[in-house]
Amino acid sequence: MSDTLLGGPSAGPLIGPEETLRVIGGAVTAIPLTHPRNRRWWIAFAGAVSLLGLFVLTLGYLLYAGPGIWSNNNAVVWALDIASYDWWIGVASGSLLVSAVLLLLGAEWRGAVNRIAETLALLATAAAGLYPIIHLGRPWFFFWNLPYPNTYDLWPQFRSPLLWDAIDIVSFLVICVSLWFIGLLPDLATLRDRAFAEAMRQADAKAPTRKLALFRAQAYGLFASGWRGSAAHWQIWVQAYRTVALLGVLLVVSVQTGASVMLAGSLMPGWHSTLLPVSFLVNAVYSGVGVTAVIVVLIRVVYGLDALVTARHLDVLGRLLLCLGCASAYCYAAEYFDTFLNGDPEGRAVLVRRMTGDHALVSWTAILGLVLPAQVLWSARARTAPPAIAAVGLLVAVGAYADHVMVLVVTLTQDFLPSSKLPYGVDLWGIATFAGSVGLFLALLLLFLRYLPAISIIESRRLALARAQAAEAATREASSRAARPEENPGPAPLWGVSATFASQSDLAAALQAVSGIRPDHVHLDGHGPVPMPRTLRALGLEGRSILPYALTGALLGGAGFFGMCVYATAYDYVFLIGGRPRLSWPSFVVPSVSFAMMTGCIAIHLALLVLNRLPRLNHPAFNIPGFLRASDDRFFLSAEARGDRFDPARIERRLAGLPAGGGRPLEIRRIPR
Amino acid sequence: MAQLFSPGADAIYRLALMTGVACVVGLPVLAAGIVRSNYVTGVGVAPAQPLPFSHKHHSGELGVDCRYCHTTVEKEATAGIPPTHTCMTCHSQIWTGSDMLKPVRDSYAQDKPLEWVRLNKLPQYVYYNHSVHVTKGIGCSTCHGDVTSMQMTYRANAFEMQFCLDCHRAPEKYVRTPDQVWNMAWSPPANQATLGPKLVAQYHIRGGARLTECGICHR
Numbered sequence: 001m002s003d004t005l006l007g008g009p010s011a012g013p014l015i016g017p018e019e020t021l022r023v024i025g026g027a028v029t030a031i032p033l034t035h036p037r038n039r040r041w042w043i044a045f046a047g048a049v050s051l052l053g054l055f056v057l058t059l060g061y062l063l064y065a066g067p068g069i070w071s072n073n074n075a076v077v078w079a080l081d082i083a084s085y086d087w088w089i090g091v092a093s094g095s096l097l098v099s100a101v102l103l104l105l106g107a108e109w110r111g112a113v114n115r116i117a118e119t120l121a122l123l124a125t126a127a128a129g130l131y132p133i134i135h136l137g138r139p140w141f142f143f144w145n146l147p148y149p150n151t152y153d154l155w156p157q158f159r160s161p162l163l164w165d166a167i168d169i170v171s172f173l174v175i176c177v178s179l180w181f182i183g184l185l186p187d188l189a190t191l192r193d194r195a196f197a198e199a200m201r202q203a204d205a206k207a208p209t210r211k212l213a214l215f216r217a218q219a220y221g222l223f224a225s226g227w228r229g230s231a232a233h234w235q236i237w238v239q240a241y242r243t244v245a246l247l248g249v250l251l252v253v254s255v256q257t258g259a260s261v262m263l264a265g266s267l268m269p270g271w272h273s274t275l276l277p278v279s280f281l282v283n284a285v286y287s288g289v290g291v292t293a294v295i296v297v298l299i300r301v302v303y304g305l306d307a308l309v310t311a312r313h314l315d316v317l318g319r320l321l322l323c324l325g326c327a328s329a330y331c332y333a334a335e336y337f338d339t340f341l342n343g344d345p346e347g348r349a350v351l352v353r354r355m356t357g358d359h360a361l362v363s364w365t366a367i368l369g370l371v372l373p374a375q376v377l378w379s380a381r382a383r384t385a386p387p388a389i390a391a392v393g394l395l396v397a398v399g400a401y402a403d404h405v406m407v408l409v410v411t412l413t414q415d416f417l418p419s420s421k422l423p424y425g426v427d428l429w430g431i432a433t434f435a436g437s438v439g440l441f442l443a444l445l446l447l448f449l450r451y452l453p454a455i456s457i458i459e460s461r462r463l464a465l466a467r468a469q470a471a472e473a474a475t476r477e478a479s480s481r482a483a484r485p486e487e488n489p490g491p492a493p494l495w496g497v498s499a500t501f502a503s504q505s506d507l508a509a510a511l512q513a514v515s516g517i518r519p520d521h522v523h524l525d526g527h528g529p530v531p532m533p534r535t536l537r538a539l540g541l542e543g544r545s546i547l548p549y550a551l552t553g554a555l556l557g558g559a560g561f562f563g564m565c566v567y568a569t570a571y572d573y574v575f576l577i578g579g580r581p582r583l584s585w586p587s588f589v590v591p592s593v594s595f596a597m598m599t600g601c602i603a604i605h606l607a608l609l610v611l612n613r614l615p616r617l618n619h620p621a622f623n624i625p626g627f628l629r630a631s632d633d634r635f636f637l638s639a640e641a642r643g644d645r646f647d648p649a650r651i652e653r654r655l656a657g658l659p660a661g662g663g664r665p666l667e668i669r670r671i672p673r
Numbered sequence: 674m675a676q677l678f679s680p681g682a683d684a685i686y687r688l689a690l691m692t693g694v695a696c697v698v699g700l701p702v703l704a705a706g707i708v709r710s711n712y713v714t715g716v717g718v719a720p721a722q723p724l725p726f727s728h729k730h731h732s733g734e735l736g737v738d739c740r741y742c743h744t745t746v747e748k749e750a751t752a753g754i755p756p757t758h759t760c761m762t763c764h765s766q767i768w769t770g771s772d773m774l775k776p777v778r779d780s781y782a783q784d785k786p787l788e789w790v791r792l793n794k795l796p797q798y799v800y801y802n803h804s805v806h807v808t809k810g811i812g813c814s815t816c817h818g819d820v821t822s823m824q825m826t827y828r829a830n831a832f833e834m835q836f837c838l839d840c841h842r843a844p845e846k847y848v849r850t851p852d853q854v855w856n857m858a859w860s861p862p863a864n865q866a867t868l869g870p871k872l873v874a875q876y877h878i879r880g881g882a883r884l885t886e887c888g889i890c891h892r
Contacts, residue, residue, distance in 0.1 A: 148701065148705075149701070149705040151708060151709065151831075151833040151834065151835050152833070152834040152835060152838075153834060153835030153838045153839070154834070154838075192677065196677050200675065217677055218677060218678065221677050221678060222686065226683075575885070576882070615683070615686055615687065615690070616683060617677070617678035617682045617683050617686055618676050618678045618679060618680045618682055618683055622675075622676050622677070623676065
């Protein structure tokens with residue numbers, strides 16, 4: 001898929017020629033640990049924080065004076081506030097979908113893009129999540145929209161898309177945090193180990209900053225939750241990551257459909273095209289890819305990651321933008337064609353007003369920004385030119401914002417009645433609020449860039465693995481000489497035996513060789529910097545799946561929420577107005593699906609922790625000499641003693657007897673408890 | 674290689690995680706509990722009054738009718754707080770020298786009303802009419818509790834919306850025959866299940882949908 005549709009064979013390598021496991025870890029972890037380009041970062045951060053200050057100021061004035069400061073009026077009740085919300089959640093949906101779809105399709109080149117896309121999704125959701133709250137007249141009562149144990153004996157109106165929105169955004173936030181954190185977990189462990197190595201170096205040198213270095217290592221360690229790259233960890237991790245991504249894709253469809261149905265549920269002209277959910281989805285993904293492209297290019301330039309974010313990645317992003325640009329053009333064309341061919345007069349009038357009315361400038365910005373710039377990307381040279389990709393991405397983002405303003409404001413300024421025609425002009429405070437939310441987004445993004453790996457280390461490593469074969473052969477030569485059981489009869493009780501390998505294939509072979517030895521008395525595990533599917537058979541973990549947990553969580557959550565809606569509206573508080581049937585179940589489907597995605601995601605998290613026996617900050621495996629390299633470029637076998645009849649010498653003999661290149665370890669050790 | 678964390682760190686970390694989860698679950702429960710507690714609602718709390726007037730003594734033991742003091746309860750929205758003159762109808766004749774009653778005599782002499790501490794309050798956005806309730810078979814004690822047993826008067830129910838809706842959704846559970854409205858010790862008779870709907874029809878109470886319309890109370 002990634003080769004045929006998204007990346008042509010001529011587009012160049014996905015990863016620079018000299019990148020190996022070690023170099024990748026070093027290049028990416030260097031950013032959060034040594035803070036290169038420090039001065040530029042502080043200047044950018046100062047700018048972002050001043051915008052954030054503007055946000056605080058605006059919100060203060062908003063709380064004091066109310067939403068009237070945005071020039072919203074009785075006809076135009078939704079203007080920049082909802083346009084900004086739609087835009088942010090659109091960017092979030094787009095970024096999330098990019099990352100999730102690439103992960104599900106197994107696109108091997110995603111490493112350079114996925115972490116940035118996931119982070120953008122998370123931060124854009126945070127910015128989006130504020131808008132529905134602050135645009136309420138009394139934001140401090142926002143929780144009235146949620147079903148909580150209140151003393152009114154009332155339920156929120158589950159038939160209303162406004163409630164769906166509240167559930168959607170909470171679920172969306174959970175999924176975004178989840179996808180981002182699961183992806184980050186092994187990288188956090190890498191950071192922890194690098195920071196710990198640095199802390200030990202400083203402790204030996206008695207450096208004045210040694211306490212700070214240790215604190216930093218422990219901070220990363222807390223978030224890494226004791227991840228030690230065990231084969232069992234990796235197995236669950238791969239499944240959890242993919243499953244959360246799948247839930248994310250379903251949620252994106254649910255959220256964007258909900259947003260469009262919120263418009264279609266009204267009587268206003270111009271909001272009833274059956275293509276509306278699709279065009280919402282397309283434009284959302286489009287704007288998400290646009291913003292992702294801009295940020296990817298920026299990070300690449302600022303941190304000089306040209307070897308990891310290659311021309312081919314830009315090419316793929318360009319192709320995506322082009323595809324979505326064409327889809328967006330189709331949606332616009334279909335809307336005009338359909339409405340002028342057989343729409344009602346009011347719908348036609350709305351389209352004409354969009355092109356020629358008071359807000360014609362906004363409409364033309366939307367169409368020109370979304371449709372035209374992407375056409376440049378038919379040229380292969382433009383697709384690999386970072387400035388071109390960034391410029392197109394920026395124009396798409398601007399166009400998408402204008403599109404939201406156009407869809408909302410042009411319809412709202414005039415409906416069917418002459419009496420409800422009220423003009424609306426964009427207000428300075430509305431722009432300040434949006435600029436402030438951009439400040440929030442940028443400040444968080446810059447903090448992320450400073451303290452966490454912007455490019456996924458693990459995904460880039462997987463790419464480098466294929467190339468690592470040659471290097472492996474060389475280390476094997478060395479290993480044939482070095483492998484010798486090391487007698488280490490310390491007074492401490494024995495935890496087990498460890499062996500070090502240069503490659504996954506060696507580790508898998510060694511595990512296979514020792515897996516027959518008294519399985520009752522030995523607990524075998526492998527540890528390494530990447531998922532190790534080849535070791536699972538020897539470990540007897542094949543077929544272990546996280547899916548039943550995810551499915552149970554999602555089904556229970558969805559059914560529970562649906563049941564609550566039915567109980568609330570059809571039994572506990574029957575409130576029959578507007579000719580609605582007592583059991584109006586179709587309106588409960590959207591929030592139930594969103595809620596199911598959230599509970600499924602939470603179930604996956606619990607399974608990830610419980611099945612892996614995490615968090616476990618202190619573990620005997622960390623006693624293995626050189627174990628820090630388990631998050632770098634070494635593979636470890638651990639044979640843990642279970643009971644008194646554990647025979648370390650036999651395991652050592654078996655390991656040492658393996659042929660070079662067929663599982664012989666670089667080093668064998670006895671590890672105290 | 675050394676350990677980054679001591680063996681005890683795990684226990685602390687897990688405890689912290691569990692505490693976090695317990696807080697996320699527990700805080701809303703705690704908040705919901707506090708909102709319903711007598712500390713917030715004031716149920717059962719008898720505040721100090723200008724003088725220790727006892728409903729139990731006057732209404733319960735001496736048998737003074739509610740309407741002797743709360744004169745407008747059958748005709749107006751408010752039941753009415755009696756003026757000092759009402760107290761003085763009796764207390765100009767009996768217990769005229771009592772220290773306890775000095776504030777009443779002072780009030781009468783200076784022509785300044787007694788300032789009772791109000792117990793039963795509704796928010797401004799709630800419209801409530803006493804007369805329609807008592808003339809349609811809702812007794813005093815349904816809302817105010819058994820006042821005739823209160824030495825010092827306290828709030829018997831928290832007037833939250835769920836309290837009102839409980840009856841507005843099913844008035845047949847609470848409606849009484851006219852002679853029982855002033856009975857402070859009323860409890861639903863054995864035949865309330867059959868009597869209630871009959872009374873609801875007799876009083877022309879349009880229960881269910883009509884009584885739960887927002888505009889019935891929020892006008």
